[in-house]
Amino acid sequence: MTHTEYLWFNTKQRQEFVRITDEVRAIVQRSGVRDGMVLVSAMHITAAVYVNDWEDGLIHDFQEWLERLAPAGRPYRHHQTGEDNADAHLKRTLMGHQVMLPITNGDLDLGPWEQVFYAEFDGRRRKRVVVKVMGE
Amino acid sequence: MTHTEYLWFNTKQRQEFVRITDEVRAIVQRSGVRDGMVLVSAMHITAAVYVNDWEDGLIHDFQEWLERLAPAGRPYRHHQTGEDNADAHLKRTLMGHQVMLPITNGDLDLGPWEQVFYAEFDGRRRKRVVVKVMGE
Amino acid sequence: MTHTEYLWFNTKQRQEFVRITDEVRAIVQRSGVRDGMVLVSAMHITAAVYVNDWEDGLIHDFQEWLERLAPAGRPYRHHQTGEDNADAHLKRTLMGHQVMLPITNGDLDLGPWEQVFYAEFDGRRRKRVVVKVMGE
Numbered sequence: 229m230t231h232t233e234y235l236w237f238n239t240k241q242r243q244e245f246v247r248i249t250d251e252v253r254a255i256v257q258r259s260g261v262r263d264g265m266v267l268v269s270a271m272h273i274t275a276a277v278y279v280n281d282w283e284d285g286l287i288h289d290f291q292e293w294l295e296r297l298a299p300a301g302r303p304y305r306h307h308q309t310g311e312d313n314a315d316a317h318l319k320r321t322l323m324g325h326q327v328m329l330p331i332t333n334g335d336l337d338l339g340p341w342e343q344v345f346y347a348e349f350d351g352r353r354r355k356r357v358v359v360k361v362m363g364e
Numbered sequence: 365m366t367h368t369e370y371l372w373f374n375t376k377q378r379q380e381f382v383r384i385t386d387e388v389r390a391i392v393q394r395s396g397v398r399d400g401m402v403l404v405s406a407m408h409i410t411a412a413v414y415v416n417d418w419e420d421g422l423i424h425d426f427q428e429w430l431e432r433l434a435p436a437g438r439p440y441r442h443h444q445t446g447e448d449n450a451d452a453h454l455k456r457t458l459m460g461h462q463v464m465l466p467i468t469n470g471d472l473d474l475g476p477w478e479q480v481f482y483a484e485f486d487g488r489r490r491k492r493v494v495v496k497v498m499g500e
Numbered sequence: 501m502t503h504t505e506y507l508w509f510n511t512k513q514r515q516e517f518v519r520i521t522d523e524v525r526a527i528v529q530r531s532g533v534r535d536g537m538v539l540v541s542a543m544h545i546t547a548a549v550y551v552n553d554w555e556d557g558l559i560h561d562f563q564e565w566l567e568r569l570a571p572a573g574r575p576y577r578h579h580q581t582g583e584d585n586a587d588a589h590l591k592r593t594l595m596g597h598q599v600m601l602p603i604t605n606g607d608l609d610l611g612p613w614e615q616v617f618y619a620e621f622d623g624r625r626r627k628r629v630v631v632k633v634m635g636e
Contacts, residue, residue, distance in 0.1 A: 230535045230635060232604055263366045265403055265498060267537060267600055271611030273552050279461060280409045280453055285441035289450050290457075297433065297569065305557035314561050317552055321562075321595065323457065325551060328403055328464060328600060330496045332368055337494055339407030358609055360602045362537060362635065363366060363498065399502045401539060401634060415597060416545050416589055421577035425586050426593075433569065459593060464539055464600060466632045468504055473630055475543030499502060499634065 231259030231361040237275075239351030245287050246346045248277075248357070252329065253336050255359045262334045264363010269326035271358055274316035274350035276323035282343040290347075294319045316349035323347050331363055367395030367497040373411075375487030381423050382482045384413075384493070388465065389472050391495045398470045400499010405462035407494055410452035410486035412459035418479040426483075430455045452485035459483050467499055503531030503633040509547075511623030517559050518618045520549075520629070524601065525608050527631045534606045536635010541598035543630055546588035546622035548595035554615040562619075566591045588621035595619050603635055 233255045235248060248268070256266055270277050280286070297318075304314030327344065330337040346357060369391045371384060384404070392402055406413050416422070433454075440450030463480065466473040482493060505527045507520060520540070528538055542549050552558070569590075576586030599616065602609040618629060 232535070232602070232609075263368070265496065267602060269600070269602065271614060273611070273613050278457065280457065281442075283442060283445060285444055286450060286453055289440045289442050289454070293434065293454055298565065304561045306553075306555060306561050308557055309555060314558060317558055318561070318565055321550065321552065324460065324596065326600060328405070328462060330368070330403060330405065330494050332496075337368075337496075339409070339492060341409050342407060356611060358602050360537065360604075360609075399504070401632065414593065416593065417578075419578060419581060421580055422586060422589055424577045425590070429570065429590055460596065464541070464598060466504070466539060466541065466630050468632075473504075473632075475545070475628060477545050478543060 229261055229364055233359050235357040235359060236354060237346060237348060238354045239348045242351050244348045244351055247282055247343055248346050249344045252344055252359055256331055256336060256361055259361040261331055261361050261363035264331045264361065266329045266331055266359060266361045267326060268344060269358050272355040274313055274320055275355055276320040276347040277326050277357060278323045278345055278347060279327050279342050281341055294322060297322060313350040319349045365397055365500055367397065369495050371493040371495060372490060373482060373484060374490045375484045378487050380484045380487055383418055383479055384482050385480045388480055388495055392467055392472060392497055395497040397467055397497045397499040400467045400497065402465045402467055402495060402497045403462060404480060405494050408491040410449055410456055411491055412456040412483040413462050413493060414459045414481055414483060415463050415478050417477055430458060434458060449486040455485045501533055501636055505631050507629040507631060508626060509618060509620060510626045511620045514623050516620045516623055519554055519615055520618050521616045524616055524631055528603055528608060528633055531633040533603055533633045533635035536603045536633065538601050538603055538631060538633045539598060540616060541630050544627040546585055546592055547627055548592040548619040549598050549629060550595045550617055550619060551599050551614050553613055566594060570594060585622040591621045
């Protein structure tokens with residue numbers, strides 16, 4: 229059995245981290261799947277989907293850290309196409325662009341601190357995440 | 365068909381890399397699934413699950429490299445909550461927190477050098493990994 | 501329903517990025533699966549599989565960036581075994597070694613710019629990627 233929905237985002241900031249655990253859980257419950265997995269995957273290549281802590285200080289640390297490892301404003305060759313977002317491609321690569329969450333007893337089977345986030349690195353336009361549930 | 369088990373860890377060191385290929389293989393065999401996939405995913409957000417070489421030198425290299433890219437002891441904002449493990453959250457992000465392994469002919473379908481590891485970055489307490497088999 | 505094929509690579513360069521979206525799509529179509537997921541996973545531990553832009557400038561940026569974060573030619577301990585490819589293990593870790601692609605209506609369900617790549621970091625020998633389709 230499969231069930232597919234899409235989440236849409238249009239962030240106000242160019243970079244923004246959005247918690248989506250509740251939205252994914254609701255999709256799992258609508259799917260009727262009691263045991264299986266759900267794929268949550270960014271469909272745009274300057275955004276990430278990851279699992280980590282729901283704590284603003286840590287999100288700030290992630291953002292500083294990504295800026296240090298994959299800084300904006302460098303003379304990236306990608307920018308010769310007219311783009312200015314090469315760093316966003318690199319940042320999303322560090323965070324990962326998808327997660328697979330286990331479903332047990334009809335609900336997300338997460339550890340005590342696991343939260344799912346959408347991380348936008350080149351926002352202010354409409355973007356999509358696919359959520360596909362598979363199981364029985 | 366699905367089958368779910370959990371692996372528990374309580375490492376003696378704060379940082380420790382544990383090979384878990386055999387444990388995952390045993391779960392796959394107990395599941396009875398002949399063809400499908402198995403998700404192996406850390407349920408705690410300062411631990412990783414990854415696939416790479418079973419070679420102590422390389423594991424040492426990974427640890428040095430992670431310390432260079434995501435050092436401990438920085439004035440992370442996450443530490444204002446009383447935590448001291450922000451670097452562990454970053455390190456686990458670099459290594460990845462889950463893998464999906466293919467199952468063919470009732471066994472893990474791995475390349476010649478692929479080994480599955482649990483990487484702990486904030487240990488000395490009980491933590492869990494979910495192993496969910498799905499297939500036929 | 502499952503369907504498994506393998507892609508073989510033998511790159512001329514030690515480091516090479518190869519677009520494989522069309523090969524994966526063809527496997528999905530041969531599988532007959534209309535809705536589900538396909539796992540695309542490198543079976544060798546110095547290669548990556550990732551999703552990002554099909555733009556040569558960006559691929560150049562990725563390569564420079566990986567060289568900066570995980571440089572070749574360092575005195576890695578792994579090299580005491582006679583190997584000289586520790587950096588390739590690190591680079592593949594940054595890029596990720598597998599992706600799971602959703603299948604909807606019998607085709608890959610990708611965003612407008614999503615392309616699947618095989619990234620080789622220690623080539624000039626035969627290596628394999630497993631492609632496993634699962635669904636209905």
